[in-house]
Amino acid sequence: MSYSVTSWFLDQARSASPPVKRTFTIGGSDYSRYVKRWPSISVAWDDLRTISATISLANDEQTFNFIREDKVNMRKATAIKIGFTHPTSGDELINVHLGTIEKATYDRGDCALVLADKFKAFSERVVGRSGSPAVFSTSTLLPSDVAWTLCTCYGGLNSTQSSANPDIDWTSFQTWAQTFSLDSVYVQARFEGNKVAECLRKIGRYTRSAIFQQNDKLSFHRFTLANTAVTSLTNEELLSLSVSVDDSDMTNRQWVYGNYVPESSYWTINVRASNSASINSYGTREQVEKDESIWYVSSANALNLAERVMTTAGVPYDRVEITTPLIPLHHVIGETISITEPQTGIAQAWRIMKQELDMNTGRMKFGIDASQLASGFFLDITSLDGTEVLL
Amino acid sequence: MQWLAKQFQNWVKSSDDPYGTGWASDSGYYPQLGNTLELQNGRRLKSLIFQAAANSQASYPNYWYMAGVGSFQDAVNGQIMAVEFAVEASSRFAFTIYPTSPSLVETGLSVYVNPTTKRVNSLGAYGNLPTSYGLYEMPYTAVNGQPVFVVWMYVTSNYTAGNRRDISFYPQPAESSSSSPEAGLFLGHVQVRDGGLDFATDPTYGLGPWVVTSGTAIVVGSLEAIRLDTPGATIKGQRLESKHESQAGKQYRYRWGARDAVSIPMTLVNCRDSTLINSFWKAEEDLVYFDDRNYIVVSGNIVNKDLPFSKHEKPLLDRWKGTIELEGY
Numbered sequence: 023m024s025y026s027v028t029s030w031f032l033d034q035a036r037s038a039s040p041p042v043k044r045t046f047t048i049g050g051s052d053y054s055r056y057v058k059r060w061p062s063i064s065v066a067w068d069d070l071r072t073i074s075a076t077i078s079l080a081n082d083e084q085t086f087n088f089i090r091e092d093k094v095n096m097r098k099a100t101a102i103k104i105g106f107t108h109p110t111s112g113d114e115l116i117n118v119h120l121g122t123i124e125k126a127t128y129d130r131g132d133c134a135l136v137l138a139d140k141f142k143a144f145s146e147r148v149v150g151r152s153g154s155p156a157v158f159s160t161s162t163l164l165p166s167d168v169a170w171t172l173c174t175c176y177g178g179l180n181s182t183q184s185s186a187n188p189d190i191d192w193t194s195f196q197t198w199a200q201t202f203s204l205d206s207v208y209v210q211a212r213f214e215g216n217k218v219a220e221c222l223r224k225i226g227r228y229t230r231s232a233i234f235q236q237n238d239k240l241s242f243h244r245f246t247l248a249n250t251a252v253t254s255l256t257n258e259e260l261l262s263l264s265v266s267v268d269d270s271d272m273t274n275r276q277w278v279y280g281n282y283v284p285e286s287s288y289w290t291i292n293v294r295a296s297n298s299a300s301i302n303s304y305g306t307r308e309q310v311e312k313d314e315s316i317w318y319v320s321s322a323n324a325l326n327l328a329e330r331v332m333t334t335a336g337v338p339y340d341r342v343e344i345t346t347p348l349i350p351l352h353h354v355i356g357e358t359i360s361i362t363e364p365q366t367g368i369a370q371a372w373r374i375m376k377q378e379l380d381m382n383t384g385r386m387k388f389g390i391d392a393s394q395l396a397s398g399f400f401l402d403i404t405s406l407d408g409t410e411v412l413l
Numbered sequence: 414m415q416w417l418a419k420q421f422q423n424w425v426k427s428s429d430d431p432y433g434t435g436w437a438s439d440s441g442y443y444p445q446l447g448n449t450l451e452l453q454n455g456r457r458l459k460s461l462i463f464q465a466a467a468n469s470q471a472s473y474p475n476y477w478y479m480a481g482v483g484s485f486q487d488a489v490n491g492q493i494m495a496v497e498f499a500v501e502a503s504s505r506f507a508f509t510i511y512p513t514s515p516s517l518v519e520t521g522l523s524v525y526v527n528p529t530t531k532r533v534n535s536l537g538a539y540g541n542l543p544t545s546y547g548l549y550e551m552p553y554t555a556v557n558g559q560p561v562f563v564v565w566m567y568v569t570s571n572y573t574a575g576n577r578r579d580i581s582f583y584p585q586p587a588e589s590s591s592s593s594p595e596a597g598l599f600l601g602h603v604q605v606r607d608g609g610l611d612f613a614t615d616p617t618y619g620l621g622p623w624v625v626t627s628g629t630a631i632v633v634g635s636l637e638a639i640r641l642d643t644p645g646a647t648i649k650g651q652r653l654e655s656k657h658e659s660q661a662g663k664q665y666r667y668r669w670g671a672r673d674a675v676s677i678p679m680t681l682v683n684c685r686d687s688t689l690i691n692s693f694w695k696a697e698e699d700l701v702y703f704d705d706r707n708y709i710v711v712s713g714n715i716v717n718k719d720l721p722f723s724k725h726e727k728p729l730l731d732r733w734k735g736t737i738e739l740e741g742y
Contacts, residue, residue: 038663038664038665038666039665039666039667039668040667042667042668042669043669044669082697083697256661257659257660257661258659258661258663259659259663260659260660261657261658261659261660262660263660347657347659347665347667348665348667363660382655383655383657383667384655384657384665384667385655385657
């Protein structure tokens with residue numbers, strides 16, 4: 023899942039004063055030296071939308087007038103990258119934002135470009151209409167099947183079913199689809215003019231899946247086991263940390279409605295899963311999951327979701343907000359960060375659920391929590407005979 | 414010369430009233446005030462004339478004394494010649510000429526006569542004179558009623574590029590036998606350095622469009638480069654970096670780049686150079702500020718808010734003053 027980087031890159035990311043580099047290109051031409059202010063890029067696991075980046079440029083030399091003079095230039099590929107410069111082998115950069123120019127604003131010697139990623143079409147295209155809905159009524163449709171159709175047929179993404187797909191992270195999609203096919207989780211759907219992004223967000227919420235952009239591709243995940251890609255952070259690396267526990271995060275009885283009948287606006291299935299221990303401790307906290315756009319077709323399928331919620335939401339969980347330097351730069355949503363912080367007594371690992379990179383300062387902000395993770399993976403070396411065999 | 418320069422420095426450092434006129438030093442030299450100078454430390458003062466006190470005149474003809482250190486550059490017909498000058502404790506002032514090209518070069522030097530002096534009839538010259546030179550009085554220019562002399566040097570191929578030639582000039586007052594010490598000359602382009610005075614090794618600087626790079630050395634288009642006499646230049650550097658401090662106090666520093674800039678106050682700039690620099694500003698020309706080994710000191714654009722040279726160096730209508738603000742890109 024992580025960005026594919028070298029060990030040298032990881033070493034630099036941990037360094038106190040690494041040879042950082044930022045680049046901004048339009049159509050392959052480097053305009054980095056004109057950037058007055060770099061953007062902040064944020065991604066969240068459950069909030070699929072176009073990622074916009076506003077970049078402020080110096081136009082004193084009329085460098086960017088070419089965009090206004092020939093508007094077709096707005097369709098040229100833009101790229102914002104960050105990384106490190108190796109003393110001999112050159113730059114090793116990761117893609118922070120790839121897209122095209124959405125809007126150009128000129129104000130005297132300044133030019134501000136709003137860049138939008140390729141998923142902008144998801145916010146522009148609709149799925150079905152009220153009089154002619156897009157109906158997914160086959161009885162053996164996996165949620166991933168619906169998502170694939172939405173992405174390729176309605177969203178316009180490439181439909182190549184291999185790792186060569188330039189728009190969809192095929193590996194993650196396959197793994198995601200497999201979690202449903204192994205459990206025979208089937209759904210039906212009916213969209214009456216929803217935007218593609220909204221439809222995908224519904225699938226994400228209804229299946230407790232993460233659908234987000236990563237490295238110019240759409241990535242799909244249903245978090246199960248803890249991810250072993252862990253970065254450990256202590257007070258030495260943490261710029262700030264706050265933790266909150268919210269009672270309203272807790273659900274100990276989950277209802278899931280299914281088999282919706284649009285003609286009568288009626289769900290013929292409702293199932294529930296409960297966490298008795300939690301109910302005994304905290305009292306009953308119920309939630310109902312029902313959606314007129316997408317629904318499970320059987321009780322077993324609906325129970326799949328209800329029981330999944332019970333695995334993590336039975337007790338309030340820690341929500342941790344941290345800011346860091348560029349140390350976790352290579353990480354993406356869903357990966358694990360291990361934190362040891364004596365003030366709050368935290369010594370645990372959780373998933374990255376949202377992240378933000380401030381390109382201007384090199385500061386990163388992460389939201390990590392246990393909402394989709396029971397516990398992180400630890401190798402407790404204290405129980406080993408010795409550490410000499412560890413690489 | 415070193416001694417005289419030291420006296421000059423002492424005066425600069427000790428004067429509480431650089432614009433005053435009633436000053437007299439303990440050294441027996443009397444400064445008189447001419448054009449405004451800008452010192453490296455940011456102070457402004459008038460250019461100076463050192464005038465010998467009566468008791469120190471006997472061994473020198475004509476009783477002419479001058480002070481000031483610096484260099485002078487000019488270019489005519491696109492050719493450049495660097496001229497460093499110094500004033501010695503005698504009745505003459507000396508030039509060292511560094512031709513940058515062995516081809517025919519013509520340059521000029523204005524010599525202004527102090528208003529309090531007696532009238533100067535002409536200038537004399539000796540030393541390693543070029544094959545052709547002329548000492549002319551500018552017909553229509555005068556400072557407070559006194560003539561302005563222009564020394565024209567025609568340097569021909571018998572000058573090897575880079576080799577120094579020393580030439581001296583001396584004034585020939587109308588009343589050459591006068592015992593009055595009320596005479597003085599000053600150069601129209603005197604600037605003062607706070608630091609060393611080793612003229613032979615002090616670098617000169619230039620400003621011109623970027624042409625060719627080769628490592629850190631550059632080749633500057635000589636046709637448009639300008640030699641600058643910039644003892645008051647201030648080079649500034651700015652790191653573009655972000656600093657973060659961890660909860661345990663560890664510093665993380667991301668240096669995104671560095672930018673440098675140079676501020677070059679200039680006085681008595683001739684029309685050709687001032688016009689050229691103004692045109693660089695208008696065209697937002699990519700420039701390099703380089704030393705005499707052609708190493709880049711700052712590469713950038715002139716970022717002055719207004720024209721760098723928009724004011725006359727009063728009362729001279731053919732000289733300009735201003736400050737070039739060059740900022741790296």
